[in-house]
Amino acid sequence: MSPVETEVNQRPWEELARTVGTGNSETVKAYLDTLASTEQSLALDRLSDEERHAVLTTLVPEDAADLVALLPDVQAIELIEDLTPGEAAAIIDELPSNLKADLIGELEDDDAAAILNVMEPQAAADCLRLSEYEDDEAGGLMVTEMLKYPVTWTGAQVIADLGDNADLYRDYDVQYAYLVDDQERLIGVLRMRDLLLSKRGTPIIENMIANPLSVEDKSKIGELIDLFDRHHFFGVPVVTSTDGKLIGVVHRAAVEEARAEQHDSDFLKTQGIVGGEEIRSMPLIVRARRRLAWLSVNIVLNMLAASVIAVYQDTLSSVIALAVFLPIISDMSGCSGNQAVAVSLRELSMGLVRESEWMRVWLKEVSVGMINGLALGVLIAGVSFVWKGNVYLGLVVGLALCLNTMIAVSIGGLVPLVLKRFKVDPAIAAGPILTTVTDMCGFFLVLSIASSMLDKLQ
Incomplete structure (x- = not known):
């Protein structure tokens, strides 16, 4: 070339x-x-x-x-x-x-x-x-372009219709035809193979698959993902939740694409991209405004967290080694909390948890937080003891990290459920709330515990 x-x-x-x-x-x-x-x-x-x-x-x-x-x-x-x-x-x-x-x-x-x-x-x-x-419902993902025939037709009538409308059907998924009664309710599914290999005068009802699997138009993406994981279908008919009328077909590819888009959108939202979508060809003012909406809230929340340090500035100045551990405890607790946020967002999107199940979610998360908090607390306590040779310093930072990890996973697991109940997008708001609370609690725990045994730390 x-x-x-x-x-x-x-x-x-x-x-x-x-x-x-x-x-x-x-x-x-x-x-x-x-x-x-x-x-x-x-x-x-x-x-x-x-x-x-x-x-x-x-x-x-x-x-x-x-x-x-x-x-x-x-x-x-x-x-x-x-x-x-x-x-x-x-x-x-x-x-x-x-x-x-x-x-x-x-x-x-x-x-x-x-x-x-x-x-x-x-x-x-x-x-x-x-x-x-909604974008995450079967009705929002389905296509209405499908082969649909009265259940009373014969094979010859279907084949004639396919020939007469070949140009229209060219872009359709023609592996299956869907059979309906006079009320447009789904009765069965006809495979094209069975149609072509049957006698032309045979009623199509004799070759159909009766009582086919279908989904309602309001089914959420989590249900659709689970269905396609369990069944190797290319598509599933969609019926109305009120009267069972056939209105479309949702394809596996559409569900997989929607799942990927939802994951990408949630990731952008957690990073403060309001709206969950941005490309650099968008107007400069629009992009700046979307980002600033999140950043301006964060700076206020971070000032609240920093105010805790101001209250305990005398303790911090007396034991300057604490300043080294404050960001470590804050960051590690934030990471644990973000893991809990991610799981809650995932389960909400898949319909695996309801907003009212806060006690179940909290018990599951605090159990994990207790185990991980103890492990991380012992680790950071050991590091501080090796560094300074003061067992009380290790006790302060280890206990603070353990407790703050339990707090972080509790908040991370529960906040998305609470925000969802109040119709607030949890992907956007959960992160700033988690960061602020874990920072404030982490700073408070370290400095308040240190203040109670200040004479042993100096």
């Missing part, structure tokens, strides 16, 4: 900008097809707003929709918001139903309304209905 070709591949946005400048949709599509999905995201991210707009409007809506479907949600929303309602509606109309609903649900109300007004009334109504589901 020549140096020039290498340079072009390393800077795909420059080549993409050049191809867009030709105004030829086929040229743009051909170049995008040479790039991996991550390179496509990178190239679009580095283009100017005008160039990104040109990419989507140069491509035909179907190809533009394929491109939007590959992008992170925040980047896709930015691109859609830059389009006119007509341009956006044409692209969104080509997306799978679950992605349509996700994008409409994330747009500003005015932008979403303008796009929906341009769409076909039935398509707009379906999109609105799906956008009402």
